Amino acid sequence: MLRIIYKNDFLPVKLKFSTMRKYECKACGWIYDETIGDPDGGIPSCTPFDELGPTWVCPGCGLGKEAFEEVF
Numbered sequence: 138m139l140r141i142i143y144k145n146d147f148l149p150v151k152l153k154f155s156t157m158r159k160y161e162c163k164a165c166g167w168i169y170d171e172t173i174g175d176p177d178g179g180i181p182s183c184t185p186f187d188e189l190g191p192t193w194v195c196p197g198c199g200l201g202k203e204a205f206e207e208v209f
């Protein structure tokens with residue numbers, strides 16, 4: 138009997154939480170938290186701010202990424 142063995146190649150879980158950052162919109166105060174993403178905008182959690190597309194805008198006021206500054 139031929140037995141097919143499927144190899145499970147799970148992607149390693151990315152433990153990125155320690156490097157997750159927050160950015161605040163200077164126009165309206167909306168916070169982009171990388172651990173949360175922007176669910177309403179279709180951005181999944183753990184999406185780095187840098188990886189947001191150029192068409193992404195602040196959900197609060199509609200300005201682009203240039204309106205945001207990192208929160209320390």
Ligand SMILES: [Zn+2]
Binds near residue numbers: 162195197198
């Ligand atoms: Zn804003």
